[in-house]
Amino acid sequence: MRKILLAIFLFSLMVAPNIGLAYSSNVCTTQGRSTCTRDDVGPFMQDISKACGNLGDCTLVDIMMVFNNVGNYILSIIGGIVLLMYVIGGFYMMSSAGSAERVKTGKKYITISTVGLLIVMFAWTGIYALESAIKHGTVYGTGGTGETYTSLCTNLTVGWECGSGVLETCTEDLVCESACRQNHPDSVSDLEERSIRYHDCVNTGGTSTLLIDSSGGDVVSGYNRDSCATDQCPGDENWLCCEITLYY
Numbered sequence: 001m002r003k004i005l006l007a008i009f010l011f012s013l014m015v016a017p018n019i020g021l022a023y024s025s026n027v028c029t030t031q032g033r034s035t036c037t038r039d040d041v042g043p044f045m046q047d048i049s050k051a052c053g054n055l056g057d058c059t060l061v062d063i064m065m066v067f068n069n070v071g072n073y074i075l076s077i078i079g080g081i082v083l084l085m086y087v088i089g090g091f092y093m094m095s096s097a098g099s100a101e102r103v104k105t106g107k108k109y110i111t112i113s114t115v116g117l118l119i120v121m122f123a124w125t126g127i128y129a130l131e132s133a134i135k136h137g138t139v140y141g142t143g144g145t146g147e148t149y150t151s152l153c154t155n156l157t158v159g160w161e162c163g164s165g166v167l168e169t170c171t172e173d174l175v176c177e178s179a180c181r182q183n184h185p186d187s188v189s190d191l192e193e194r195s196i197r198y199h200d201c202v203n204t205g206g207t208s209t210l211l212i213d214s215s216g217g218d219v220v221s222g223y224n225r226d227s228c229a230t231d232q233c234p235g236d237e238n239w240l241c242c243e244i245t246l247y248y
Contacts (some may be wrong), residue, residue, distance in 0.1 A: 016154040026189045026196070035173045044069050049175060054187060055196070055246075059190030065104035071127040079120050164234040182233040195247045204228060205238030 028036035028050045036053040038046040045053065047065050052058035089109030096102035150157040153170035162168055162176035171177050184199030202223045223242040234240035 026054055026187070034176055043073055050185070051200075052189075055198075068127060071123070075120055075124055075127060078116065078123075082116040082120060083115050083124050085109050089113060110217070166234045167232060168234055178233050178241075180229075183232060183241070193247075195201075197243055197245050199227075199241055199243055201233035201235070201239050202228070202242045202244065203235070203238050204240050204242070205236075 028040045032239075035047050035049055036045060040046075041048065041053055045066055046069060048058070048062040052062040086109070089106045092102050092106030092109060096106065119194055138188040149161045150170065153160075153162060153174040155174070155248050157170045158172055158174075160170050163178075167179045168176055169179070169182070171182060178201055180199055180201050187196055187198035189196050204225065223244045225242070228240035229241035229242075230237070232241060
């Protein structure tokens with residue numbers, strides 16, 4: 001029930017306005033990974049990004065990964081049912097003792113099981129193709145800086161440029177991440193302050209980005225300009241890697 005409620009909560013965050021992302025569930029805590037594990041979020045949401053699992057900052061890849069996981073779960077149940085029907089059909093035929101009716105029933109179970117098995121095989125092929133598209137993608141050659149580039153990440157493309165082709169590379173978790181997130185993979189939660197701190201790329205030249213008020217006035221969510229670093233984010237010189245604080 002807790003995992004189901006978590007799934008509903010994260011889905012609501014995906015469709016809510018950005019102001020709704022000011023809360024961190026802090027469920028994905030495994031160190032050294034940029035994705036959530038099965039122990040963190042359960043079988044349906046494993047391998048989604050930490051940004052999605054903790055902050056609701058989900059991408060299309062995260063959503064497709066959930067569909068893929070649910071599909072695999074359903075196929076495993078159907079596969080078990082097909083196997084059970086094969087066993088039942090075989091039992092009817094082996095215990096028929098010459099009864100034509102029991103032989104007919106056994107053949108019926110086996111026929112239905114075979115059709116079900118074919119359906120499972122074709123469905124599994126589709127799920128496998130979806131998972132390959134999410135996790136692996138297609139290698140395209142070279143990126144904008146002349147280094148090896150890939151559209152998505154595989155075990156063979158760890159360290160390759162991806163995404164924009166600038167300051168974004170494939171991690172060992174097969175996720176395309178900016179240098180900023182790779183250098184600061186974890187978030188820090190303060191229950192007393194009711195805040196969550198993490199690093200991400202910020203357009204410091206934008207007009208809608210809030211700054212942290214450190215003058216003793218009202219506390220607002222935003223980024224700390226003093227913490228910002230260059231050469232870690234794709235984009236122009238306004239995109240900096242900064243510490244972001246969200247209050248909830």
